[in-house]
Amino acid sequence: MSLTITQNSPAWKDARPVDANYVYDFDEPSEGGRALLGGKGIGLAEMTQMGVPVPAGFTITTDACRAFMRDGDLPAGLAEQVDEHVRRLEAKTGKSFGSTEDPLLVSVRSGAAISMPGMMDTILNLGMNDAAAEGLAARTGNPRFAYDSYRRLIQMFGETADGIDGHAFESALTALKKQRGVQLDTELTADDLRELIGTYKEIYRREIGSDFPTDAREQLLRSVRAVFRSWETPRAQVYRRAHDIADDLGTAVNVMQMVFGNKGDRSGTGVAFTRDPSTGASGVVGEYLANAQGEDVVAGIRTPQPLDAMREAMPDAYRQFIETAERLEAHYRDMQDVEFTVEDDKLYLLQTRAAKRTAAAALRAAVAMVDEGLITKEEAIRRIDPSQLDQLLHPMIDPKAKLEVAAKGLNASPGAASGGIVFDADSAVERSKNGPVVLVRWETTPDDIHGMIAAEGILTVHGGMTSHAAVVARGMGKPCVAGCEGLELRDGTATIGGTTLREGDVITIDGGTGTVYIGEVPLVPPQLNDDFETILGWADEARRLTVRTNADTPEDAARAREFGAQGIGLTRTEHMFFGEERLPVVQQMILAEDEAGRRAALDRLLPFQQSDFEGIFEAMAGLPVTIRLLDPPLHEFLPAEDQATDERMRQRIRSLHEANPMLGTRGCRLGLMYPEIYEMQIRAIARAARAVHERTGAAPLVEVMHPLVAFQEELKRLRALTEHVWAEEAPDVAHLVGTMIELPRAAMRADEIAEYADFFSFGTNDLTQTALGFSRDDAEGKFLTKYLQDGILQRNPFETLDASGVGDLMRIAVERGRSVKDGIKLGICGEHGGDPQSIAFCEEIGLDYVSCSPFRVPLARLAAAQAALAKAGTGEYVAAGG
Ligand code: ADP
Numbered sequence: 030m031s032l033t034i035t036q037n038s039p040a041w042k043d044a045r046p047v048d049a050n051y052v053y054d055f056d057e058p059s060e061g062g063r064a065l066l067g068g069k070g071i072g073l074a075e076m077t078q079m080g081v082p083v084p085a086g087f088t089i090t091t092d093a094c095r096a097f098m099r100d101g102d103l104p105a106g107l108a109e110q111v112d113e114h115v116r117r118l119e120a121k122t123g124k125s126f127g128s129t130e131d132p133l134l135v136s137v138r139s140g141a142a143i144s145m146p147g148m149m150d151t152i153l154n155l156g157m158n159d160a161a162a163e164g165l166a167a168r169t170g171n172p173r174f175a176y177d178s179y180r181r182l183i184q185m186f187g188e189t190a191d192g193i194d195g196h197a198f199e200s201a202l203t204a205l206k207k208q209r210g211v212q213l214d215t216e217l218t219a220d221d222l223r224e225l226i227g228t229y230k231e232i233y234r235r236e237i238g239s240d241f242p243t244d245a246r247e248q249l250l251r252s253v254r255a256v257f258r259s260w261e262t263p264r265a266q267v268y269r270r271a272h273d274i275a276d277d278l279g280t281a282v283n284v285m286q287m288v289f290g291n292k293g294d295r296s297g298t299g300v301a302f303t304r305d306p307s308t309g310a311s312g313v314v315g316e317y318l319a320n321a322q323g324e325d326v327v328a329g330i331r332t333p334q335p336l337d338a339m340r341e342a343m344p345d346a347y348r349q350f351i352e353t354a355e356r357l358e359a360h361y362r363d364m365q366d367v368e369f370t371v372e373d374d375k376l377y378l379l380q381t382r383a384a385k386r387t388a389a390a391a392l393r394a395a396v397a398m399v400d401e402g403l404i405t406k407e408e409a410i411r412r413i414d415p416s417q418l419d420q421l422l423h424p425m426i427d428p429k430a431k432l433e434v435a436a437k438g439l440n441a442s443p444g445a446a447s448g449g450i451v452f453d454a455d456s457a458v459e460r461s462k463n464g465p466v467v468l469v470r471w472e473t474t475p476d477d478i479h480g481m482i483a484a485e486g487i488l489t490v491h492g493g494m495t496s497h498a499a500v501v502a503r504g505m506g507k508p509c510v511a512g513c514e515g516l517e518l519r520d521g522t523a524t525i526g527g528t529t530l531r532e533g534d535v536i537t538i539d540g541g542t543g544t545v546y547i548g549e550v551p552l553v554p555p556q557l558n559d560d561f562e563t564i565l566g567w568a569d570e571a572r573r574l575t576v577r578t579n580a581d582t583p584e585d586a587a588r589a590r591e592f593g594a595q596g597i598g599l600t601r602t603e604h605m606f607f608g609e610e611r612l613p614v615v616q617q618m619i620l621a622e623d624e625a626g627r628r629a630a631l632d633r634l635l636p637f638q639q640s641d642f643e644g645i646f647e648a649m650a651g652l653p654v655t656i657r658l659l660d661p662p663l664h665e666f667l668p669a670e671d672q673a674t675d676e677r678m679r680q681r682i683r684s685l686h687e688a689n690p691m692l693g694t695r696g697c698r699l700g701l702m703y704p705e706i707y708e709m710q711i712r713a714i715a716r717a718a719r720a721v722h723e724r725t726g727a728a729p730l731v732e733v734m735h736p737l738v739a740f741q742e743e744l745k746r747l748r749a750l751t752e753h754v755w756a757e758e759a760p761d762v763a764h765l766v767g768t769m770i771e772l773p774r775a776a777m778r779a780d781e782i783a784e785y786a787d788f789f790s791f792g793t794n795d796l797t798q799t800a801l802g803f804s805r806d807d808a809e810g811k812f813l814t815k816y817l818q819d820g821i822l823q824r825n826p827f828e829t830l831d832a833s834g835v836g837d838l839m840r841i842a843v844e845r846g847r848s849v850k851d852g853i854k855l856g857i858c859g860e861h862g863g864d865p866q867s868i869a870f871c872e873e874i875g876l877d878y879v880s881c882s883p884f885r886v887p888l889a890r891l892a893a894a895q896a897a898l899a900k901a902g903t904g905e906y907v908a909a910g911g
């Protein structure tokens with residue numbers, strides 16, 4: 030993103046040397062961009078430089094935050110730089126900070142490089158004290174407004190800078206409203222508010238043991254420290270971990286002149302999106318509150334009105350706002366989420382950033398923007414977060430189901446979720462260990478974040494489309510129904526339409542329609558919509574990698590084909606041994622005394638396997654299908670020792686027992702110990718291929734895959750076996766023979782192995798286990814969880830490929846394999862084949878295909894396109910603002 034700097038401000042010329050400079054005015058050039066100024070800061074600077082009306086102010090850089098985290102206090106010189114910039118702000122505004130007659134009031138706002146909505150703290154109306162409130166009251170002739178601003182400062186400062194529990198202030202406010210017999214804050218008079226200020230100051234004194242600070246400079250510097258400290262709060266850390274945000278980014282601090290939406294009926298504040306963040310439909314949508322300050326909308330204290338209300342109340346400001354919002358979208362070439370305030374009919378923009386949106390909205394908006402000529406197809410592809418597509422690929426409520434609606438709220442974030450209800454975040458975490466939960470709250474706050482992560486869906490009684498619950502849920506791709514006023518929460522129960530529910534009772538929510546149902550509701554598989562197809566079509570043109578699927582059944586294969594799979598990268602044959610009629614035969618085979626006994630049993634298994642393969646081959650006619658021969662150790666098919674029916678069986682079970690089955694007699698070792706097993710499987714595959722070929726004229730391209738090869742000699746022998754059987758059964762049907770690369774030795778000796786392989790398929794689940802020496806079952810949930818928590822590892826290597834370790838083995842295997850056989854086919858069939866970052870790595874090392882579970886195929890198509898475009902350097906996208 031390039032910054033156009035207007036260098037006409039005389040002040041910046043005598044700025045300090047860059048290394049010591051921690052503070053920049055909004056209209057002052059800086060080199061550091063978003064990383065230095067934070068998303069909010071860069072947005073404010075850019076808007077200022079575009080000539081959009083923004084209150085004047087300055088940004089304290091993330092460098093200062095990092096210094097603060099390192100030294101535990103503000104870096105040397107920072108306080109003086111802040112003083113200097115306050116002086117410039119005074120000069121610009123003609124008001125003076127700390128004055129009691131015409132006070133300059135400012136806000137202190139956090140803003141990291143990556144948007145963390147609601148995670149960090151903001152303090153408004155700094156510079157207020159008793160005398161300043163009187164001065165402002167006299168000057169504006171609006172004492173109500175002056176006292177309202179002051180009481181807000183005491184509360185926000187008390188909460189944020191000094192950690193006072195906000196409830197103390199809230200209950201004082203509620204008590205006063207009750208006493209006066211009013212519903213809304215706005216109905217309190219100036220005198221009421223003056224009284225409230227007295228109460229607030231007492232609360233402050235009681236909690237902190239000293240008086241509320243009246244000195245403006247002290248208020249400001251303490252607030253800056255508080256924002257820096259808020260970077261390290263547990264809730265901010267949890268959010269960063271959930272969103273993969275580095276801990277050392279730090280936050281910037283923005284100090285800006287206050288503009289007042291709480292001055293009366295010609296004033297107000299709002300939040301809007303340049304397109305609908307739920308559906309992506311064109312046109313500005315938003316919410317507006319008359320006579321209020323910014324945090325009222327976000328905090329859901331009063332339920333805001335749609336923007337139309339503003340159009341009626343103040344048509345000029347409304348029109349100017351719509352124009353500005355459209356200008357911002359055109360400038361950033363992306364959907365924006367903006368905050369604004371109107372003070373006495375004059376509009377100010379306070380923030381702009383790339384809007385968080387649902388997957389459906391992301392697709393709709395991207396397609397529309399290509400149609401409008403705003404962005405290219407490549408940009409459209411690169412802007413969609415592939416992991417977000419999951420939302421559209423998950424079950425929805427069956428539209429044909431006859432359902433009784435229990436309550437209606439706002440359709441805050443789409444998707445359906447069923448689960449036992451929980452009323453707080455900690456219970457959500459606890460109960461989610463035993464099954465899905467839906468978090469039900471009056472309103473969520475940033476402190477609920479861990480519960481929101483644990484829950485399948487979120488239901489709130491209060492708050493609008495831009496409430497915390499709605500924004501965060503959309504970001505996480507979780508279903509959310511907000512503002513469900515028909516729901517009553519009392520003493521650990523929820524009452525909906527006469528039914529009282531307790532913790533654990535099941536409800537279903539549909540965040541796409543805002544509907545709540547009692548009990549579990551039938552869900553149906555998702556449908557790909559037109560926008561989805563359009564974007565994926567563009568992705569298919571842009572990608573180089575082929576996308577296959579891992580499928581063990583004809584149903585999975587057919588579904589994956591609908592999602593665009595171009596073949597099967599892994600069919601596991603072992604599940605075919607578990608069928609009700611088959612397992613006894615399999616056990617008979619394993620228990621047999623000798624080869625003849627085993628062959629007799631295998632002969633009975635062959636037709637089962639053959640018919641399974643026929644089903645899959647028919648579903649994949651014309652496409653490649655990789656079939657892996659039996660991989661797990663044999664004892665997995667036997668009952669536990671104490672269930673043996675006789676002594677012989679007991680002995681056999683005991684003799685097959687292994688201390689480390691993962692590293693034991695499995696994979697091709699099994700095939701070499703008992704060649705008749707692989708022989709039967711190869712025969713079944715060949716017969717199936719031939720039968721399908723004869724029946725339909727279109728056989729798939731069969732790839733017979735030998736698992737867990739470490740040595741050339743293993744594959745050499747197994748290849749000979751494969752060719753021998755194939756020649757007997759289907760000499761005219763094409764096929765390939767290859768191996769998985771899932772042991773470090775195989776990767777290192779890929780050149781030798783390639784002599785006998787037509788293809789390699791990286792089995793990165795096992796390769797990760799064997800390269801790291803981690804047994805997945807023993808790692809996840811145990812030491813690996815701790816490693817991730819403590820930052821020893823940044824990512825779970827079973828989810829995202831360990832590119833530098835396991836990835837290097839792959840790189841070596843690719844290089845050495847190709848050095849012997851130029852055209853050797855290379856793919857990946859581990860779970861990493863469906864992970865966007867790992868797919869990018871596969872593109873980088875030049876694999877031919879990735880293979881993943883059917884539901885991840887669309888995501889992989891998109892991720893593969895993004896990887897290809899990234900490699901080519903086309904369509905790069907950096908989100909705006911923050
Ligand atoms: P968040 O990142 O949580 O949205 P913000 O820093 O954006 O926090 O501020 C919270 C609210 O206060 C917003 O609604 C914002 O518009 C409002 N606000 C911040 N600074 C000012 C200001 N100088 N004048 C008026 N309102 C402000």
Ligand code: MG
Pocket residue numbers: 368380
């Ligand atoms: Mg904001």
Ligand code: MG
Pocket residue numbers: 736771792794795
């Ligand atoms: Mg394996």
